[in-house]
Amino acid sequence: xxxxxxxxxxxxxxxxxxxxxxxxxxxxxxxxxxxxxxxxxxxxxxxxxxxxxxxxxxxxxxxxxxxxxxxxxxxxxxxxxxxxxxxxxxxxxxxxxxxxxxxxxxxxxxxxxxxxxxxxxxxxxxxxxxxxxxxxxxxxxxxxxxxxxxxxxxxxxxxxxxxxxxxxxxxxxxxxxxxxxxxxxxxxxxxxxxxxxxxxxxxxxxxxxxxxxxxxxxxxxxxxxxxxxxxxxxxxxxxxxxxxxxxxxxxxxxxxxxxxxxxxxxxxxxxxxxxxxxxxxxxxxxxxxxxxxxxxxxxxxxxxxxxxxxxxxxxxxxxxxxxxxxxxxxxxxxxxxxxxxxxxxxxxxxxxxxxxxxxxxxxxxxxxxxxxxxxxxxxxxxxxxxxxxxxxxxx
Ligand SMILES: *[C@@H]1O[C@H](CO)[C@@H](O)[C@H](O)[C@H]1NC(C)=O
Ligand SMILES: *[C@@H]1O[C@H](CO)[C@@H](O)[C@H](O)[C@H]1NC(C)=O
Ligand SMILES: *[C@@H]1O[C@H](CO)[C@@H](O)[C@H](O)[C@H]1NC(C)=O
Numbered sequence: 001x002x003x004x005x006x007x008x009x010x011x012x013x014x015x016x017x018x019x020x021x022x023x024x025x026x027x028x029x030x031x032x033x034x035x036x037x038x039x040x041x042x043x044x045x046x047x048x049x050x051x052x053x054x055x056x057x058x059x060x061x062x063x064x065x066x067x068x069x070x071x072x073x074x075x076x077x078x079x080x081x082x083x084x085x086x087x088x089x090x091x092x093x094x095x096x097x098x099x100x101x102x103x104x105x106x107x108x109x110x111x112x113x114x115x116x117x118x119x120x121x122x123x124x125x126x127x128x129x130x131x132x133x134x135x136x137x138x139x140x141x142x143x144x145x146x147x148x149x150x151x152x153x154x155x156x157x158x159x160x161x162x163x164x165x166x167x168x169x170x171x172x173x174x175x176x177x178x179x180x181x182x183x184x185x186x187x188x189x190x191x192x193x194x195x196x197x198x199x200x201x202x203x204x205x206x207x208x209x210x211x212x213x214x215x216x217x218x219x220x221x222x223x224x225x226x227x228x229x230x231x232x233x234x235x236x237x238x239x240x241x242x243x244x245x246x247x248x249x250x251x252x253x254x255x256x257x258x259x260x261x262x263x264x265x266x267x268x269x270x271x272x273x274x275x276x277x278x279x280x281x282x283x284x285x286x287x288x289x290x291x292x293x294x295x296x297x298x299x300x301x302x303x304x305x306x307x308x309x310x311x312x313x314x315x316x317x318x319x320x321x322x323x324x325x326x327x328x329x330x331x332x333x334x335x336x337x338x339x340x341x342x343x344x345x346x347x348x349x350x351x352x353x354x355x356x357x358x359x360x361x362x363x364x365x366x367x368x369x370x371x372x373x374x375x376x377x378x379x380x381x382x383x384x385x386x387x388x389x390x391x392x393x394x395x
Pocket of ligand 3: 358380381
């Protein structure tokens with residue numbers, strides 16, 4: 001019984017080897033990319049594939065096998081294309097997303113990973129790939145530019161640490177398309193949606209967090225999703241700029257901001273909806289800071305919708321609708337905050353729950369409350385001439 005079994009296994013094993021021999025033969029094993037770059041005669045001696053051992057270069061989706069593709073003119077890009085001392089181009093063999101570790105990102109946080117992230121994003125843009133960030137603490141000392149079609153997703157516990165960044169935004173999405181366009185990359189497909197997900201992103205308290213910016217190039221308007229992000233220690237947590245379409249924040253937490261948690265800037269175009277789902281904006285660093293500021297301008301077709309989102313804050317305005325339309329479904333406003341709807345604002349609250357200390361300040365065109373829990377009705381500060389409808393209120 002045992003002998004028969006063993007024979008069968010040997011037969012299978014021999015079959016496996018034959019299959020590999022017919023495809024690629026990784027006969028050479030090297031420690032790292034530096035050793036590969038130093039080679040000057042592998043390819044001329046007949047070797048077409050090498051395996052790189054170091055953990056930095058390994059990873060998921062294969063990724064540690066390099067194959068000589070005979071490409072000429074391809075520069076060494078730091079992670080996927082490696083050029084050796086004989087000018088032979090070795091290309092990393094993988095499927096799926098491109099991994100920041102391949103470009104030398106440091107998950108221990110000891111060294112800055114800015115160049116590695118930038119090179120990974122450049123590869124992703126040119127090859128229509130997504131980016132994966134494995135668990136770790138990555139120090140980034142300059143802002144990252146992310147094209148709107150690229151997804152960058154954390155796997156496991158990922159921290160992007162921008163504590164050394166003193167100006168600008170930690171991650172700018174969208175605006176960079178004009179940069180990539182000018183650099184000769186293909187135009188962004190406007191229907192292709194990117195996503196940033198599953199990360200803790202921390203700042204210096206003086207720079208901004210994520211800036212979703214509309215692109216100046218036609219067809220490069222970002223449809224972007226932010227999902228499961230914990231964004232903290234920024235001047236403004238998330239800025240949603242002009243010409244941004246159908247963006248969604250899903251299950252994000254924005255906290256310890258010093259000016260605004262979420263800032264939706266003006267001049268939305270018709271049909272540009274922004275939605276925030278199951279998120280939380282709370283715990284400002286500064287008593288004058290505003291949880292969410294909506295300033296969507298004149299367009300009556302540009303909506304900002306919040307679903308199941310909570311606002312909880314120590315010391316100042318939780319929500320200001322300065323202009324444009326904002327709707328709130330099943331949201332929760334709690335703590336020492338106020339809500340205000342200003343003269344060009346239009347706000348509707350459906351089934352929302354308010355337990356706030358500073359009441360409402362309504363100087364806007366129209367504010368409607370449908371259902372919900374509104375105990376502080378007496379403290380509402382309603383400018384004469386504004387329309388406030390309250391239907392089925394509970395106390
Ligand atoms: C990222 O890469 C682009 C193109 O190579 C370069 O122009 C830009 O300065 C880089 N940014 C950083 C932060 O390294
Ligand atoms: C930002 O402020 C918080 C306190 O709210 C502090 O814990 C954190 O260390 C600050 N970060 C920097 C980089 O100064
Ligand atoms: C009502 O409005 C007045 C004048 O703008 C302001 O001083 C006061 O704080 C407001 N009260 C509430 C409850 O918002």
